[in-house]
Amino acid sequence: MPARKILCLSLGAEGKTVEGHLRRAGWDVACCSDVSAAHSLLAQRKFSVALVVADAAQRLDEAGVAALEACVHASLKTEWVALCEQAVLESHVFRALILNCFFDYQVLPLEWPDLDRMIEHAAQRAMLRHGVADTSPEADTLGMVGQAGSMVQLRKDIRKVAGAFAPVLIHGESGSGKELAAHAIHACSPRKSGPWVEVNCGAIAPSLIHSELFGYVKGAFTGASADRRGLIEAADGGTIFLDEIGDLPLELQANLLRFLQEKTIQRVGAVRSTAVDVRVVAASHVNLAEAVARGRFREDLFYRLNVLTIEVPPLRQRMDDVPLLAKHFLKVCAADRPRRVEGFDRQALAAMAAYSWPGNVRELYNCVQRAVVMTDQRYISARDLGLAPADVVASTDLDAARTLAEREAIARALTLMGNNVTRAARELGVSRMTLYRLMDKHRISAEAS
Numbered sequence: 079m080p081a082r083k084i085l086c087l088s089l090g091a092e093g094k095t096v097e098g099h100l101r102r103a104g105w106d107v108a109c110c111s112d113v114s115a116a117h118s119l120l121a122q123r124k125f126s127v128a129l130v131v132a133d134a135a136q137r138l139d140e141a142g143v144a145a146l147e148a149c150v151h152a153s154l155k156t157e158w159v160a161l162c163e164q165a166v167l168e169s170h171v172f173r174a175l176i177l178n179c180f181f182d183y184q185v186l187p188l189e190w191p192d193l194d195r196m197i198e199h200a201a202q203r204a205m206l207r208h209g210v211a212d213t214s215p216e217a218d219t220l221g222m223v224g225q226a227g228s229m230v231q232l233r234k235d236i237r238k239v240a241g242a243f244a245p246v247l248i249h250g251e252s253g254s255g256k257e258l259a260a261h262a263i264h265a266c267s268p269r270k271s272g273p274w275v276e277v278n279c280g281a282i283a284p285s286l287i288h289s290e291l292f293g294y295v296k297g298a299f300t301g302a303s304a305d306r307r308g309l310i311e312a313a314d315g316g317t318i319f320l321d322e323i324g325d326l327p328l329e330l331q332a333n334l335l336r337f338l339q340e341k342t343i344q345r346v347g348a349v350r351s352t353a354v355d356v357r358v359v360a361a362s363h364v365n366l367a368e369a370v371a372r373g374r375f376r377e378d379l380f381y382r383l384n385v386l387t388i389e390v391p392p393l394r395q396r397m398d399d400v401p402l403l404a405k406h407f408l409k410v411c412a413a414d415r416p417r418r419v420e421g422f423d424r425q426a427l428a429a430m431a432a433y434s435w436p437g438n439v440r441e442l443y444n445c446v447q448r449a450v451v452m453t454d455q456r457y458i459s460a461r462d463l464g465l466a467p468a469d470v471v472a473s474t475d476l477d478a479a480r481t482l483a484e485r486e487a488i489a490r491a492l493t494l495m496g497n498n499v500t501r502a503a504r505e506l507g508v509s510r511m512t513l514y515r516l517m518d519k520h521r522i523s524a525e526a527s
């Protein structure tokens with residue numbers, strides 16, 4: 079979860095890649111590239127885990143190792159782990175430090191699930207030994223910012239499904255937070271210390287996806303020079319997240335169904351099956367029931383997956399959360415900027431409230447990220463956000479503001495629903511007759527909204 083804090087001391091070039099992975103895996107990562115910076119970070123904040131990434135490019139000399147040892151001894155509540163190249167381990171002082179003071183280490187290159195498992199164990203151990211649990215307010219929100227009723231319900235649903243083994247199917251528009259919800263399910267589940275493996279089914283070439291998911295044995299095809307486990311096996315003991323499952327080729331859907339029914343997989347070219355203990359969480363932004371109707375998705379797989387379902391609401395249906403999310407993203411994006419950005423000006427807040435966010439939370443995040451870079455002011459403006467100031471409600475007259483917001487909402491709903499009045503009315507939560515009346519009032523026609 080984003081709220082769990084890890085310190086990453088990166089000695090060499092590998093650190094950036096590792097840092098990126100840790101962030102994607104939901105860790106709140108504080109990075110530094112020298113021991114004294116690590117020392118001051120440890121003095122300021124509590125970390126359950128500290129990871130030293132050491133490749134041969136930047137070896138610590140004896141004094142450096144001694145400084146690192148002092149750092150380890152000064153951080154009693156932190157479990158230390160290392161990720162290092164074999165060459166680094168040739169230094170006997172470094173080796174001794176790892177043996178005497180570190181909880182675990184891995185040798186580069188490694189597979190992400192191995193790193194995830196090591197860090198997860200270290201975090202668990204920190205909690206057992208020192209009681210360093212995450213006590214930040216975000217721990218309660220499962221790392222999902224939002225106080226709208228639908229978000230409160232979503233978090234309740236996540237906690238309920240987390241304890242079960244059946245697959246979970248997450249629906250929601252692109253950018254609404256499906257992946258975040260999927261990770262929250264894993265992090266709340268009894269499998270949380272097992273691996274978390276993400277697969278975007280739409281991003282892997284159809285020719286590769288079979289061997290990527292199921293692995294292969296040596297000689298299975300040209301280029302298969304050694305046995306290789308697939309992503310499902312890599313998730314053994316944990317959770318696999320199959321994003322955009324609607325993009326999975328039909329022939330592979332049959333293999334996936336077999337895996338769900340029998341809990342075994344067969345590597346490409348293998349004679350025998352291997353038992354695996356993996357929970358499946360899948361997501362789709364396309365309506366899978368419609369895909370079944372169009373013959374694009376297997377009905378039997380759909381029913382197998384559709385046991386526990388979670389709906390992540392689009393951002394336009396929880397507009398009260400927009401300022402909260404914007405503030406949260408501002409904090410994240412502005413953290414390492416030299417210049418202080420205090421917040422959003424009134425027009426920016428009004429522009430965000432009037433916009434319908436077709437790209438959902440991701441779009442809001444991107445807007446704030448852009449604004450933090452572009453702004454020259456202490457307060458972000460609508461223009462910094464890339465939202466047209468002309469759209470902004472400048473009036474302080476509440477009635478005028480309401481009328482303008484109503485007109486905006488109707489026009490956007492019609493645009494989003496391709497000028498289909500019935501669907502736009504459903505989207506707005508009013509009857510078709512009411513929408514016709516409102517369109518009349520605002521002089522909006524379905525053709526030219």
Ligand SMILES: Nc1ncnc2c1ncn2[C@@H]1O[C@H](COP(=O)(O)OP(=O)(O)OP(=O)(O)O)[C@@H](O)[C@H]1O
Binds near residue numbers: 256
């Ligand atoms: N409630 C939330 N609180 C904080 N951040 C959020 C929230 N919802 C989404 N985000 C952030 O918004 C971005 C998009 O979310 P995510 O990747 O989970 O969406 P998605 O529905 O899986 O998108 P896609 O369909 O494109 O895969 C991420 O950076 C995520 O961390």
